[in-house]
Every structure is written in C-alpha cells, then in structure tokens.
Amino acid sequence: MMHPVDTIKTRLQSQAILNGIQNQKNILQMVQSVWQVDGLKGFYRGVTPGIIGSLATGATYFGVIESTKKWIEDSHPSLRGHWAHFIAGAIGDTLGSFVYVPCEVMKQRMQVQGTITSWSSLAVKDGLAIKPGTQIYGYYTGMFNAGCSIWKSQGLKGLYAGYLSTLARDVPFAGLMVMFYESLKDVTEYVEQRWISSPNLHRNNSVEGLVLGGLAGGLSAYLTTPLDVVKTRLQVQGSTLRYTGWLDAIRSIWATEGMKGMFRGSIPRIAWYIPASALTFMAVEFLREHFNERVANDNLQNVSRLSVDKKSLQEVA
Numbered sequence: 203m204m205h206p207v208d209t210i211k212t213r214l215q216s217q218a219i220l221n222g223i224q225n226q227k228n229i230l231q232m233v234q235s236v237w238q239v240d241g242l243k244g245f246y247r248g249v250t251p252g253i254i255g256s257l258a259t260g261a262t263y264f265g266v267i268e269s270t271k272k273w274i275e276d277s278h279p280s281l282r283g284h285w286a287h288f289i290a291g292a293i294g295d296t297l298g299s300f301v302y303v304p305c306e307v308m309k310q311r312m313q314v315q316g317t318i319t320s321w322s323s324l325a326v327k328d329g330l331a332i333k334p335g336t337q338i339y340g341y342y343t344g345m346f347n348a349g350c351s352i353w354k355s356q357g358l359k360g361l362y363a364g365y366l367s368t369l370a371r372d373v374p375f376a377g378l379m380v381m382f383y384e385s386l387k388d389v390t391e392y393v394e395q396r397w398i399s400s401p402n403l404h405r406n407n408s409v410e411g412l413v414l415g416g417l418a419g420g421l422s423a424y425l426t427t428p429l430d431v432v433k434t435r436l437q438v439q440g441s442t443l444r445y446t447g448w449l450d451a452i453r454s455i456w457a458t459e460g461m462k463g464m465f466r467g468s469i470p471r472i473a474w475y476i477p478a479s480a481l482t483f484m485a486v487e488f489l490r491e492h493f494n495e496r497v498a499n500d501n502l503q504n505v506s507r508l509s510v511d512k513k514s515l516q517e518v519a
Contacts (some may be wrong), residue, residue, distance in 0.1 A: 204474045205252055206245035209236070211470035212313045215434040218466075219444055220314060223458055229469060240316040248312035250345045255305030259298035260482070267294045267380065284381050291380030292373040303368050304361040307437045308348040314438055315341060338440035356441060364436035367448035371429035375422050382418035383483060390414065411487030412480045419479020420472045427471055428464040431455065 210232050217226050227235060236244045271290035275282045281289065315321040318341045339355065342348035352360040390410065432451045435444075445451035455463045 204478050205249045207470050207474045208252065209245050209247065209313045211467040211474060212310050212434055212438075214467040214470065215431045216310070216314050216438040218455075218459065218463070219435055219439055226466075236316065239320045244316045244320075247316060248309035248345075251305040251308040251312070251348070254345075255302040255309065258301035258305070259295065262294055262298035262301075265294070266297060267291060270294065284385065287380045287384045288377035291376040291378075295372045295376035296369060299365070299368060299372060302372075303365050304349070306368065307352065307361055307363050308342070308345055310434060310437050311339065311352075311440070312342050312345075312348060360441075363439075364433045364448070367429065367433040367436050367451070370448060371426050371433050374429070375426040378425065379418050379422040379479065382421055383414055386414040386418060407487040407491050408484050411483035411485075415483025416476045416480030418483075419475040422479075423471050423475035424468055427466075427468040428452075430471060431464060431466055434467075 210229065213232055213236065214227070214229065217232075240247070267290045270293050271286050274286040274289055278286075321341050340351060342351060349361070356363070387410070432448050432455070435451055435455075436448060439445065445454060452464075459466070
C-alpha cells in the first residue's frame with residue numbers, strides 16, 4: 203500500500219548521486235517527474251523484493267520480540283521496562299536483516315531505475331550524472347534478474363551493501379519504536395485511570411494500537427532519517443563508489459548538503475511509517491487479544507473437566 207511513498211523517498215535521498223547536488227527536486231517535483239517519465243509503473247518498481255523483505259522482517263521482529271522481552275525481564279531485572287522493550291525490538295530487527303538487506307538493495311536500485319527508457323538515458327561519472335557514458339549498473343527486468351546481476355558483478359558484498367548502515371538505522375529505529383509504543387501505552391493507561399476512569403469505559407486495544415503505533419512509528423522514523431539517507435546512498439551507488447563507508451557518507455553529506463541533506467526524504471519516510479506502523483500494531487493487538495481470549499477459554503474448559511473427574515473419582519472411592 204505504501205510502496206509509492208517509499209519510491210519517492212528513495213529517489214529523493216539518492217538523487218544527489220544520480221543528478222548532482224545542484225539539481226535536487228522537492229517532493230512535488232519528484233512525484234511529477236516519476237509520473238511523467240515512468241507513469242504508474244514507476245511508483246511500483248521494486249515492489250516484489252519490498253514485500254518479501256517486509257514479510258521476513260515482520261515475522262522475525264514480532265516472532266521474537268515477546269519472548270525476548272520476557273527473557274530479558276526475567277534474567278536481568280535491572281533492564282525491566284523501557285530498556286527491555288528497546289533491546290527486544292533491536293534483536294528482532296537484527297535477525298530479520300539477513301533477509302531484509304538483500305531485498306532492500308534490489309528494491310531501491312529498481313526504484314531509482316524507473317523504466318528502461320529513463321534509466322538508459324542516465325550515465326554517471328564519479329557519482330554524478332553526465333552525458334552518455336558508463337552507467338552505474340545495468341537495467342534490472344525483475345527481482346531475480348536484479349539478484350543475479352548484483353551477485354555476478356559484486357558478489358555477496360553487493361547484495362549486502364550498506365549492511366552496517368542498515369543495522370545502524372534499523373536497530374535504533376526498532377528499539378525506539380517499541381519503546382515509544384510501550385511508553386505511550388503506559389501514559390494512556392495512566393490518563394484513563396487518573397481522569398477518565400469509568401466502569402462503562404471499554405478500551406479497544408486494536409484502536410489503541412492503531413493510534414499509538416502510528417505515533418511511535420512516525421516519531422522513530424523522523425529521528426532515524428539521517429541514518430536512512432546514508433543507508434540509501436550506500437545501497438544505490440553500486441560499484442561506482444562515491445562513499446567508502448557509512449562514516450565517510452555522513453561526513454560527505456554533512457559537508458556538502460548540511461542538515462537539509464541529512465534529513466532529505468523525512469516527510470515521505472514519516473508518511474510511510476505512520477500508517478504502516480499503525481496498521482501493524484493494530485493487527486498485533488487484535489491477534490494478541492483474540493489469541494489470549496481463546497487460550498483463557500481453553501484453560502477454563504480444562505479446569506471444568508478436571509474438577510468433574512476428581513469428584514467422580516472421590517464418589518467411586
């Protein structure tokens with residue numbers, strides 16, 4: 203659903219490499235450019251690796267976060283609360299990165315390419331767009347072709363380009379999002395008990411997850427935007443290296459583009475994560491609530507059966 207917004211964000215953040223620092227577009231200009239040159243198809247380039255990467259991340263993230271959080275709180279009581287939430291979120295996202303990063307590399311390169319016509323007209327030298335010459339990499343017809351091409355030209359290193367910068371972005375992002383979410387839940391519960399306590403008031407966990415998840419995701423996305431800019435440029439640059447690593451990228455972007463360059467693409471990044479995080483946490487709360495209700499009902503049935511059996515045995519005795 204949010205892939206077109208992510209495409210605009212990726213293009214905004216990578217245009218300094220492809221078009222030069224002086225010719226960078228704003229959000230509206232970028233939307234118009236993609237629509238005029240590539241049409242609707244341009245907004246959905248790279249959607250397949252994007253979906254696969256998101257599935258892998260979501261599965262590992264929420265698959266381990268509950269158990270990790272409980273283990274941390276039980277084995278290290280001093281880390282209870284916000285630190286446990288932060289660490290659990292960070293561990294969950296780190297595990298997902300082994301699948302997510304290669305998918306992200308393929309997705310972002312396909313996003314900046316657009317259609318084959320627009321990509322063929324672009325050539326670069328020393329990381330800046332010039333007249334006809336050598337391209338950064340060939341055009342990818344699909345996810346499989348992208349993976350094979352990157353593997354042949356750059357090997358495993360190419361598929362995991364920007365891996366450390368991805369962790370540098372995602373670990374604090376994941377940790378902050380869970381920490382903000384749990385903190386907002388605590389604040390909401392405190393406000394309800396202190397000022398809005400009523401026996402007729404029923405709190406809908408799904409709606410709460412929708413609102414608080416969106417706020418937590420948006421705030422975390424904004425704070426980690428500079429790390430996202432660095433990651434995007436490292437993954438898009440290909441074999442024509444403009445940055446030797448994430449520290450070099452930070453220094454270079456800051457020196458040439460300043461604060462504005464570090465936060466480029468922050469608005470579409472926030473616009474992507476607010477609904478994405480809101481829907482994700484709403485689904486998690488909905489499933490958690492209904493699963494717990496089912497487990498509770500099953501336990502009640504078992505207790506009922508056990509009490510009857512015990513009584514029957516006593517009568518027989």
